[in-house]
Amino acid sequence: MSKIINAILLVLFILLFIYVSPPSPEFPKPPSDFVQSGEPADVETPLRRGYYTNLTRGEVIAHYEKEFNQGFNVYTPRLNYPPEDAPLLIRDQTKSTFLEEIVHPLRESIYINGFEPKTEEYAQYYKGIRYNQKIIVRYVPSSMWIRIFAVTGSIVSAYFLIKEYKYAKKGN
Secondary structure: OHHHHHHHHHHHHHHHHHHHOOOOOOOOOOOOOOEEOOOHHHHOOOOEEEEEEOOOHHHHHHHHHHHHOOOOOOOOOEEEEOHHHHHHHOOOOOOOOEEEEEEOOOOOEEEEEEEOOOOHHHOEEEOOEEEOEEEEEEEEOOOHHHHHHHHHHHHHHHHHHHHHHHHHHHHO
């Protein structure tokens, strides 16, 4: 029985190692009708981009989910955050009506923040054109070597924990 469990654990660890080994994908491409913002806050880092669009929230999220998951045939969870978290997760002074995260577990994430103004006072204009919303996309990649180190550390720790558990079980 012990050999079967060891074989199953070995296969799981190999699959996990294969999953975390590829490099992070590139920043997802926006839909063709997005207009990229040139505002200083939207171009200060290559890992965060601002766009103006007339698409709905559902269309924006569906596009980025498809774009971000190219090449991945695994489940990618979507996390929904309260808009109040946008200054912490996106950038200080960020206006928000929705904030979602698409995650490749143990790998990288992409945050999608949208601001859909409810009053004309906050209407989104860029170069004289009115848009229904402004989207800010923040990409959070991870280092392949850190992922491999973390998985290797987990495997070694699991090995010693299992070994200690067997020793303790035998002693009782």
